[in-house]
Amino acid sequence: MDVENINSVYFVGAGGIGMSALVRYFLSKGKKxxxxxxxxTELTKELNKEGAEIHYEDSVSMIPAYCMDKQNTLVILTPAVPDTxxxxxxxxxxxxxxxxRAQVLGTITRSGKALCVAGTHGKTTTSAMLAHLLYQSHVGCTAFLGGISKNYHTNLLLSHKSPYIVIEADEFDRSFHWLSPYMTAITSTDPDHLDIYGTAEAYVESFEKYTSLIKQGGCLLMREGINLQPNVKDGVKIYTYSREKGDYHAENIRIGGGEIVFDLVTPEMRIVDIKMGVPISINIENGVAAMALSLLNGATPEEVKQGxxxxxxVDRRFDSKIKTDSLVFLSDYAHHPSEIKQSISSLRELYNDKKITVVFQPHLYSRTNDFYKEFADSLSLADEVILLDIYPARELPIAGVTSQLIYDHLQSGTIKSVINKEELLAVLKEKSLEVLITLGAGDIEDYVPAITQMLEER
Structure with a gap:
């Protein structure tokens, strides 16, 4: 089906962050x-205001008449929707x-020059950085983001002139194999989604297959030291990056007073005194990747520095809610042991003299079962850990798999507890807090506004 010639699009699962960007894209194309x-949710309410007709009951009778014409209607589904x-x-x-959704994104990537960001973690922030760097430069871009940009308050950026399309390349369900990248960054290949892949080896192999999809004349930008044997076509350049080494890296890093400033070193130049708008240490590495792809596609050093x-x-990515001398509160989407380690380490670097309290809601029974020891090791970097029950998402319970598994493996000396999420506000109200962060990809985010209000009132 030619996407340009269809009259209407129906989404089975319209409110997800990735699906909603496509809803907005097709509305911008004048489709029903x-x-x-x-x-x-707030997001689906916004989509309805923008012109989409979204309902919340699984009922064929609620499908609009204009979506009943199979010759002119494209149906897009998310893997989260069951076959029943x-x-x-x-x-x-x-x-x-x-x-x-990934098939449709694949079709869109073939219509221009797709700049994709893949990896177990870091891809949402890095792709949002890349999109911002290009969008505010003379280069421009269209972007499908995996989070809501705090610069633009949306997950879709549109350009009618630029050939560049920024996409977060999602490895879940091997979705990124539908894409045709012109250039791609790969941030990490730490095993995840083992309910889909089965083994860590199969997970890494899927990234290796993904590298074979890069178009001739494009390039692969891979983080220095990751477990990956690229399988690129002839004519595809390979660059490396990281915080401290690689073809693109940072030097002269200065952290203090709530600011981070560094120099970017590239194969061609050095850009000095880059100041970070979101000053957390993990964003140095994310920023190096985003700036590398921006420079490789025509952004000027001055535009990159300004961007x-x-x-x-991005909303939910190390998202600061309260920042005073006496109290810091953030929320973060981190739901993999490596992401949690990075989040807490970044906090420790910024606030090394303060007590760090973490509230963590594990995401998926299968992920908890696969990585409970690793979760415990990462969380033990905090001073206090409050564990909530596992958020099941698409899964049924697994016998014996609860948050208690993580609790039992936290290092001695860590203040720890397991509570129901309904108790969270009352528990936090009684605690002496200095730096608080909520972590997880489930519905813990729904509690953030109430936590913020309670802390501000206190």
Missing amino acids: VAGYDRTE HSELQYFRNNGFEIQK MESFKG
Whole structure:
């Protein structure tokens, strides 16, 4: 089906961060857009205001008439929707064109020069940085982001002139194999999604296959030292990057007074005194990758430097809610042991003389079962750990797998507890807090506004 010639698009699972960017994209193309999602959220309310028709009951009768014409309707689904979904069954039984979100993104990447960011972690922030650097430069870009940009308050940026398309390349369900990158950064290949891949080796192999999809004349930018044997086409250049070494790296890093300043070293030049708009140490490395891809695609050193300073970050990614001399409160999406280690280490670097309290909601029974020891090691970098029950997302419980597994392996000396999320506000209210961070990819974010209000009132 030619995406340009369809009249309407129906989303089975419209409210996810990735799906909603496509909702906005097709609305911008003048298509009629409708869809289903399980629950109403602020994001789905915004999509309805922007022109989409989204409902929250799995019912074929609620599909608009203009989406009942299979010749002119594209149905897009998310892997999170079960095969038993009655609307999905209706579309399948009646011969509609049904594509995964990643397939549609793949079609879009073939229409321009796709700049993709892949990796177990860091891809949302890095792709949002890259999008901002290009969008505010003379180069421009269209961007499909995996989070809400705090610069633009959306997950979709549009350019009618620039050929560049920034995309977060998601490895879940091997989705990124649908893409056709012109250039890509790979931030990490730490094993994850073992419920899908089975083994760590299969997980890394999927990244190696992904590198074979890079178009001739493009390039692969890979983090120095990651477990990856690239399989690129002839004519694809390979560069390395990291915080401290590689073809692109930082030097003369200065951290203090709530600021981070450093120099970027590239194969061609040095850009001095780059000031970070979001001054956390992990963003040095994310920023090096974003700046490298920006420079490789025509942004000037001055534009890159200006863009790094004006970058405001992404909702739920080391997202600062309160920052005073006596109290710091942040929320972060980190849900993998390596991400948690980076988050807490960044806090420790910024606030080395303060007590760090972490609230962690594990995401998925399978991930907890695979990595409970690693979670415990990373969380033990904090002074106090408050564990919530596991957020199941798409999974059914696994016998014997609870947050207690992590609790039992936290290092001695760590103040620790396991509570129900409904108790969280009351528990925090009684604690002496200096630096507090909530971590997790589940519904812990729903509690952040109430925590913020309680702390401000206190």
